[in-house]
Each structure stands twice: as structure tokens, then as C-alpha cells.
Amino acid sequence: MASDASATAKPYAWYALGLMVLVLVINFIDRQILSILAEDIKRDLKLSDVDLGFLYGTAFAIFYAVFGIPLGRLVDSWRRGRLMAIGLVIWSSMTALSGFSTSYAQLAAARIGIGIGEASASPAAYSLLADYFPKKQRGLALSIYSAGIYVGIGLSLLFGGAIATGWDRAFAVGEAPLGLVGWQAAFLMVGLPGLPVALLVSRLREPVRGGFDDAPPRPVDQASPWGLFFRELMAILPPFTLWTAARNQGLGLNLVFAGVITLVAAGLVWLTGDVPQWAAYGVGVYCLLSWSRALRASDRPTYQLICGTPAMVIGLLAFGLLALVGYAYSFWAAPFAMRELGVAKATVGLYLGLPGAVASACGVVLGGLVSDAWKARDPRGRIFVLMLSLALPPPLLWLMFQQTDFAVFAMISPLVYLTSSLWVGSGVAAFQDLVLPRMRGVIGAVTVLASTMLGLAIGPYMVGKISTVTGSLQTGVYGLLAIAPIGLVLLFIVSRLTGEAERTKEARAQACGEA
Numbered sequence: 001m002a003s004d005a006s007a008t009a010k011p012y013a014w015y016a017l018g019l020m021v022l023v024l025v026i027n028f029i030d031r032q033i034l035s036i037l038a039e040d041i042k043r044d045l046k047l048s049d050v051d052l053g054f055l056y057g058t059a060f061a062i063f064y065a066v067f068g069i070p071l072g073r074l075v076d077s078w079r080r081g082r083l084m085a086i087g088l089v090i091w092s093s094m095t096a097l098s099g100f101s102t103s104y105a106q107l108a109a110a111r112i113g114i115g116i117g118e119a120s121a122s123p124a125a126y127s128l129l130a131d132y133f134p135k136k137q138r139g140l141a142l143s144i145y146s147a148g149i150y151v152g153i154g155l156s157l158l159f160g161g162a163i164a165t166g167w168d169r170a171f172a173v174g175e176a177p178l179g180l181v182g183w184q185a186a187f188l189m190v191g192l193p194g195l196p197v198a199l200l201v202s203r204l205r206e207p208v209r210g211g212f213d214d215a216p217p218r219p220v221d222q223a224s225p226w227g228l229f230f231r232e233l234m235a236i237l238p239p240f241t242l243w244t245a246a247r248n249q250g251l252g253l254n255l256v257f258a259g260v261i262t263l264v265a266a267g268l269v270w271l272t273g274d275v276p277q278w279a280a281y282g283v284g285v286y287c288l289l290s291w292s293r294a295l296r297a298s299d300r301p302t303y304q305l306i307c308g309t310p311a312m313v314i315g316l317l318a319f320g321l322l323a324l325v326g327y328a329y330s331f332w333a334a335p336f337a338m339r340e341l342g343v344a345k346a347t348v349g350l351y352l353g354l355p356g357a358v359a360s361a362c363g364v365v366l367g368g369l370v371s372d373a374w375k376a377r378d379p380r381g382r383i384f385v386l387m388l389s390l391a392l393p394p395p396l397l398w399l400m401f402q403q404t405d406f407a408v409f410a411m412i413s414p415l416v417y418l419t420s421s422l423w424v425g426s427g428v429a430a431f432q433d434l435v436l437p438r439m440r441g442v443i444g445a446v447t448v449l450a451s452t453m454l455g456l457a458i459g460p461y462m463v464g465k466i467s468t469v470t471g472s473l474q475t476g477v478y479g480l481l482a483i484a485p486i487g488l489v490l491l492f493i494v495s496r497l498t499g500e501a502e503r504t505k506e507a508r509a510q511a512c513g514e515a
Helices: 011-032 034-045 049-075 080-098 104-118 121-132 135-170 182-191 194-202 225-236 240-247 251-272 275-298 300-307 310-340 345-377 381-391 393-400 406-420 423-432 437-456 459-470 473-503 505-511
Strands: none
Touching (some): 011 034, 011 080, 011 104, 011 121, 034 049, 034 182, 034 345, 049 080, 049 121, 080 104, 135 345, 135 423, 225 275, 240 275, 310 345, 310 381, 310 423, 345 423, 381 406, 393 406, 423 437, 459 473
């Protein structure tokens, strides 16, 4: 076992990091391309802003979060490169199939498939990078990896706008190959390149788990990883959750959860009229509560360090709020420019996509560097970076969406991307610091869960709902400004708790039975 104080990452670790960045770029191109195509899809499929928010956010996020948990457990017991490659094949194929959608239901089904496929990527990558890089370089490595999010978002705008515009110019309606229109061709063309990349990913070397940490390295358990995966799936996927709850003597409480969630979801449907949004969200919440109870019964130390640690629970809520602002802004900025400022999608893709990708990549890496340096001097350092990333974007957002000139709008956009991306790598590293090495796949899945269930499933829908009710997309975006004060209060509380939580994690795990 290498000493973390003197160890540095090997050259192969940097190659693996580069390949995983490429996978994440593909991941977010496939996920995010809906933004630049939203106005065309809205017109052709006769959708509302609420429908667009559901397609981009909830339809994807619920299944992404639900399948992320059992896949995160599989990350901790199987070959991570192979798992990531399988996911890449699934989501790339479903993105390509999105190009053949002719209805709201078909596109929603494809988005669900993309969510299931993508659920394996980041938990596997977070776990691999924690074993490829020592702790002193981990924040930087995770930030470089996370920069792929924003590169993918930027390139999705650029590629999506260029492909759809070029296709529609080249072919008259009804005369294009396979009868596809521009937005359908864009889905098909960005989906296919992920398939050959999956072959490279499947050949990644498996590093020793915990080799850079003060814990005995654990080899990959290849005896029954899929048995564990299916047990976890049954703990989170209805109706199998009832059988798992009964085995753990918790059927009564599980049924109470189901009843309360059903009543709350029904109330929200009554208030908003949005059945798909709250039915799907209610199922997602029920799945996650069922899983947490099953985790408590099957792995008490992991449950304690994740669900029983106030710094972790409150931090995950704040992490979700940071993601809420980022997801909502990155989805709705392009439709706003096309709808309210009258700019063509190819122009929007060029002037928002490329500068946004560069600025965001710089912001994520800068956040990681500052996070590592600040953490070395103060155990709260990573949390302070999250606070900066929540406090800086709101005034820029307000100023940006006041503009009537697209040139000024596009000049402010990179500043929003830069400041709102500081948190990503430092946040993931902060949560990695609070668990044991064997739990990194699960905490990777849980961080993804927080960002999707609170950020992706609520943020885009919330803006779309406000826009639909008020008739103003600008008002919808301004609703995001209320998030910052709430998140800052939560992060202040976390900053008071995180040092003690990290110092005592081994003792608290051992008190729950950790060997």
C-alpha cells in the first residue's frame, strides 16, 4: 500500500482519466442535446414547457437515480471499466433511437433508457479515480473529470444546432433519408459515436481498491457481484421492494412510506395538474426510501456513514440545490435565446456552446485546485468552494436574463458557467472524504442521486412550470434566485460538522460492525 503523503499518480492514471473524460463528454452530449433541439421538438410534437422540463429532467432523472444505486453497489464488487462500457453502449443506442421518435411517449421512453444506461458511468469513474490518484491529487483529478460535464453541454449545443440546421437546409420536408427532420438526425448522429469508445473503456486496467488509503486494499470480488446487484435492485425497484422489506421485518413501515408518498404526490398533482411529473417523482422517492431501509439491514456501517451522518445528509441536500441551478440554467438558456431574442439555433449553439464549454471546464478545474489547496489548510476548504459556487452566479443570472441584445447575453453566459461549475469536483471529493474506500461506488451513486433527484428532476421542471403559468420564461429562470440563500445556510451548517465527521468515520464504522 502506497503512502498517500509521498505517492503521485502514474502515467496510466492520466490516460485513464482522459478516457473517462471522453466518456463523460459523450454522456452529457447525449443527455443535453435536447436543450438546443427543444423549440423544434416542442413545435413538432406539440408540447408545453412543462413537457420539455419533464422530458429533460424527470423522465431521465428518476430512472438514472433509481438504477444508480444498485449499479453503484456493483461498482464496489465488479470490474468498473466493463460496467462503464456496458452503460455506454446502452445510452448511446437509446440516444440514436431517440432520432426515430414521433411522439411524446416515444421520446420519454428513450430518455428513460438513456437514464438507465448513464447511471453506471459516474459511480464507476469516481471509484476508479479514487484508486488511480492519491488523496492529495484527488480533488484535481475529479475536477478534470467533472469538466467533461460542461464540455459535453457546450458541444451538445454546438453539434445539435449545426446538425439540425444543416440537415433541414439540405433536405426538404418529406425528402430526407428515413424521413427524418433535423432534430431527429441530430439525436442519431450524436448517439452512434459512443459505441466504438465503449470498446476502449472495457479494456481499462482495474486498480487496487484503497491502495492509496490508510486501509487494507480490497481485491475485486468476482464471486457473486451480480447476486449483490440483483439483491440491491430488488431493494429499490417496486414491487420487489415489498418482498425485501418483509425479509428485513420492515413491511409495515414500507407500506406507511408508500401511503404517505402517494398522498403527497396526489396533492401535488391536484395543485399543478402535472400527473407524469409527480407520479414519477413519487415512485422515485419511494424507491430511495426503500433502498435506505434495506441498506440499514444489509450494511450498517455504510448506512451509518451515509444516512446517519448529519454532515453527509445536509451536504447532499446542498449538493442537490447546486445541481438544480446548474441543470435548469444549462437547459433553458438556449431556448430563451431562440424564443425571446429571436436567434437561430446554430448561432445559439456556437456562441453559447463553445464559450460555455471552455469557461465551465476552467471553472471545474479551478474549483478542484482551490479545493485541494484549501482542504490542506482547513478541513472545511472543500465546503467553502461550494459556498462560492452558490453565491456568485445569482447576480450574473439576473443581469444576463435582463438583456434584449444577444451579444451581451452571450458575453455574460461564460461567467455564469465559470462560477456555477466551481463546485462539481470539490463536492464529490468532499463526500469521498467522509466514507471508507470500499464505499466509494455507493457514495458516487448517492451524490449522483442527490444531483438528479433534487437538481435534474426539479430544476428544469420548476422553471418550465413557472414559465407556463406566468407566460414568461424569464420569470421562470428568476425563480432560481431563491435557491442560493437556502443552500448557503445548509453549507454553513455542513462547514461546522465536516471536520469531526471525517475524523471519526473509521470509529463510527467500526462501532457498527466494520472489520
